Amino acid sequence: xRYHFVEYYKVKFDxxxxxxITGKLVLMSQTRFGYLGTYNSLDRAxxxxxxxxxxxxxxxxxxxxxxEALEAMGEGGNGRFVFGASRVNSDYDTSKGATxxxxxxxxxxxxxxxxxxxxxxxxxxxxxxxxxxxxALLDPTRGNNAIIRDVPTREDFGGWAMPSLxxxxxxxxxHRTPQxxxxxxxxxxxxxxxxxxISAANVIEGRTICRDADNSxxxxxxxxIALVGYTASGLNxxxxxxxxxxxxxxxxxxxxxxxxVNNSAIWMPPKGxxxxxxxxxxxxxSFAFYRGEPANDVDSVFVATNLLLLTLAFCGLTFFGAFFxxxxxxxxxxxxxxxxxxxxxxxxxxxxxxxxxxxEFDPSVDRWLVMARLRFLPYPSLEAASAARRKxxxxxxxxxxLYAGCDAVMLEGIVERKSWLHATLDDLVVLVWxxxxxxxxxxxxxxDLDALHAQFNEHDDRLDDDGTIKVSxxxxxxxDDRDNSDRGERLRLREVLGRVLNAEEEWPLRAExxxxxxxxxxxxx
Numbered sequence: 059x060r061y062h063f064v065e066y067y068k069v070k071f072d073x074x075x076x077x078x079i080t081g082k083l084v085l086m087s088q089t090r091f092g093y094l095g096t097y098n099s100l101d102r103a104x105x106x107x108x109x110x111x112x113x114x115x116x117x118x119x120x121x122x123x124x125x126e127a128l129e130a131m132g133e134g135g136n137g138r139f140v141f142g143a144s145r146v147n148s149d150y151d152t153s154k155g156a157t158x159x160x161x162x163x164x165x166x167x168x169x170x171x172x173x174x175x176x177x178x179x180x181x182x183x184x185x186x187x188x189x190x191x192x193x194a195l196l197d198p199t200r201g202n203n204a205i206i207r208d209v210p211t212r213e214d215f216g217g218w219a220m221p222s223l224x225x226x227x228x229x230x231x232x233h234r235t236p237q238x239x240x241x242x243x244x245x246x247x248x249x250x251x252x253x254x255x256i257s258a259a260n261v262i263e264g265r266t267i268c269r270d271a272d273n274s275x276x277x278x279x280x281x282x283i284a285l286v287g288y289t290a291s292g293l294n295x296x297x298x299x300x301x302x303x304x305x306x307x308x309x310x311x312x313x314x315x316x317x318x319v320n321n322s323a324i325w326m327p328p329k330g331x332x333x334x335x336x337x338x339x340x341x342x343x344s345f346a347f348y349r350g351e352p353a354n355d356v357d358s359v360f361v362a363t364n365l366l367l368l369t370l371a372f373c374g375l376t377f378f379g380a381f382f383x384x385x386x387x388x389x390x391x392x393x394x395x396x397x398x399x400x401x402x403x404x405x406x407x408x409x410x411x412x413x414x415x416x417x418e419f420d421p422s423v424d425r426w427l428v429m430a431r432l433r434f435l436p437y438p439s440l441e442a443a444s445a446a447r448r449k450x451x452x453x454x455x456x457x458x459x460l461y462a463g464c465d466a467v468m469l470e471g472i473v474e475r476k477s478w479l480h481a482t483l484d485d486l487v488v489l490v491w492x493x494x495x496x497x498x499x500x501x502x503x504x505x506d507l508d509a510l511h512a513q514f515n516e517h518d519d520r521l522d523d524d525g526t527i528k529v530s531x532x533x534x535x536x537x538d539d540r541d542n543s544d545r546g547e548r549l550r551l552r553e554v555l556g557r558v559l560n561a562e563e564e565w566p567l568r569a570e571x572x573x574x575x576x577x578x579x580x581x582x583x
Contacts, residue, residue: 099261099262100261100279100284101135103261103279103280104279104280104281105138105279105280105281105282105283105284106138106230106231106281106282106283107138107139107140107227107230107231107283107284108135108138108139108140108283108284108285108286109140109142109194109223109224109226109227109283109284109285109286109311109315110139110140110141110142110285110286110287111142111196111223111285111286111287111288111307111308111311112141112142112286112287112288113142113143113144113182113184113196114128114141114142114184114185114186114189115144115182115183115184115185116185117185125185125186128186128189129185129186129187129188129189130188132184132186132188132189132191132192133188135192137192137230138230139192140192140193140194140223140226140227140230141184141189141190141192141193141194142184142193142194142195142196142223143163143181143182143183143184143190143193143194143195143196143220144181144182144195144196144197145179145180145181145182145195145197145213146180146181146182147180148180150180151177151178151179151180152178153180155180156178156179156180156181157178157179157180157181158174158175158176158177158178158179159175159176159177159178159179159215159216159217159218159219159220160172160174160175160176160218161175162179162181162215162218162220163181163183163190163191163192163193163194163220164192164193164194164220164221164226164229164236165218165219165220166218166219166221166235166236166237167217167218167219167237168212168214168217168218168219168237169217171217172216172217172218173217176215176216176217176218177215177216177218179215179220181220192226194220194221194222194223194225194226194227195212195213195220195221195222195223196222196223196307196311197213197222204298205298205299205300206297206298206299206310207244207247207299207300208242208243208244209222209224209242209243209244209245209310209311209313209314209317210222210241210242211224211225211239211240211241211242211243211314211318212225212236212241214241219236221236222311222314223285223311223315224243224311224312224314224315224317224318225239225318227283227285227315227318227319228315228318228319231283231319232319239318240323243314243317243318243323244317244323244324244326244381245313245314245316245317245322245323245324246317246322246323246324246379247299247300247301247313253309253312253313253316254277255277255309256277256279258286261279283315283319285308285311285312285315286308287306287307287308287311288306288308289306289308289309295307295308297310322379323379324375324379324380324381325378325379325380325381326380326381326382326383327380327382331382331383332382332383332384332386332387333386335382335384335387336386336387336389336390336391337390339363339387339390339391340390340391340394343356343360343391343394343395343398344394344398346359347398347399347401347402348458349454349458350454350455350457350458350461351454352453352454352457356399356402360391360395363391364388364391367382367384367387367388368384370382370384371384402461405461405462406461408461408463409457409460409461409467409468410467410468410469411467411468411490416467419492423494424492424493424494424536425493425494425495425535425536426492426493426494426495426496426498426499426533426534426535426536427490427491427492427499427533427534427536427551427554428490428491428492428493428499428500428502428503428531428532428533429488429489429490429531429532429533429534429554429555429558430466430488430489430490430491430503430507430529430530430531430532430558431486431487431488431529431530431531431558431559431561432456432486432487432488432489432527432528432529432567433486433487433527433528434448434449434452434521434525434526434527434528435525435526435527435528436448436449436524436525437524437525437526440524440525444524445524445525448521448524448525451521452514452521452525452527455513455514455521456487456510458513459509459510459513460489464506464509465491465502465505465506466489466490466491466502466503466506467489467490467491467492468487468488468489468490469488469489469490469555486559488555488558488559489503489506491503491506496533496535499533500533503531507529507567508569510567511527511567511568511569512569514527514567526566526567527566527567528564528565528566528567529564529565529566529567530558530561530563530564530565531558531565532554532557532558532561534553534554534557536551
């Protein structure tokens with residue numbers, strides 16, 4: 059069922075209005091009879107329940123008859139008419155007028171350990187006994203950013219609770235227990251931005267007095283739930299919601315009532331779900347960095363994961379009425395990704411010989427360089443897809459070995475950066491070692507190459523089972539510019555790099571490399 063709002067306007071009548079409207083209607087606009095008129099009209103229309111978003115906490119000295127009529131309405135309605143109450147500041151809970159929580163109107167227990175009489179609570183109730191007995195709270199709270207997204211359905215007082223107006227109306231309409239409803243409800247603001255409404259004057263007179271802006275037909279009130287309240291902006295009852303910055307308070311209560319009765323509220327998983335999801339995403343991101351995946355691939359996966367989460371959240375909210383709080387997950391993932399990216403940047407900087415992480419190369423001290431060219435050759439028996447996967451695994455393990463820390467320096471830009479030469483150079487990696495003399499340079503190269511072979515074959519998924527890693531090694535003394543020749547240092551380094559890239563002699567990478575002797579020196583140069 060849809061829920062219909064009854065607006066009651068205190069209009070300022072001019073001479074023309076007085077000629078068309080009876081004095082009785084004018085009287086109703088100024089006394090309690092305006093609410094009595096809506097009561098009679100709504101009761102005749104066959105509504106299931108009516109909620110009054112109005113506080114009748116004081117008797118009217120000018121209209122005692124109207125007060126008695128309101129009390130009679132509350133008694134005769136037998137709970138179908140729910141009146142508004144309010145929570146007073148907790149400082150007054152110790153006053154003599156405070157009510158025990160178990161004795162509060164429509165109070166119910168929310169804990170199996172609730173004991174009577176419960177805590178004392180200061181409440182502002184309607185003046186009549188029957189009206190107070192059928193009352194509920196009118197105080198929706200706002201979120202952290204002052205926008206009402208979730209409407210509380212009750213207020214707890216140490217094991218006992220008092221229902222809000224939407225909850226009490228839902229209990230009356232559905233005959234369910236108040237404990238069966240959630241403690242708060244999030245209306246589907248995006249789906250129903252405005253509920254049907256009708257002016258109180260039209261309800262009282264049974265004919266069109268106040269026309270709507272769009273001249274739409276009045277809603278059918280039979281078997282519906284009506285909320286009666288003011289919508290004038292000057293009453294300071296405008297609430298900011300996701301769909302309107304000045305939504306009348308009675309409309310907010312109506313949205314919450316519809317969500318409770320029709321089960322149209324936004325469903326949200328438990329609060330711990332967002333932390334579990336964040337933990338899973340953080341572990342996946344950390345695992346990708348731990349495996350040594352390429353930075354470009356990890357960045358792409360990170361962006362794709364965020365887009366996937368946003369898409370799932372949008373589709374879930376739009377088509378299934380489910381809201382997943384992905385912002386905490388994205389926040390934790392972004393923080394973890396940033397830290398991992400920083401750590402990977404430090405690792406990569408050290409692996410490629412960045413001067414911020416390694417001592418600068420000095421040819422006067424480091425007289426010898428050893429350069430090794432590595433490439434992976436899959437067996438011809440492997441299919442193209444399997445061979446591509448093995449090459450990717452080879453690069454991943456090599457990258458992880460270099461990032462973990464060793465004496466080798468990887469020449470950047472030969473393998474990892476894709477270009478139009480990628481198809482030709484994607485199987486080449488050049489590692490460089492330095493030393494004060496030839497023996498120390500060869501020794502460092504032999505240690506790292508033996509450790510690299512162990513890295514490739516320490517898992518059950520051995521690379522040697524699907525291909526061979528070929529190595530070509532070249533050693534050279536670096537020019538220190540002591541002579542007067544025009545063969546400078548840069549030319550000598552280029553020559554060494556050209557020799558290792560063009561070397562025809564290759565050895566398979568093994569635990570004990572055949573191109574070195576027992577002292578770590580190359581057998582043939």
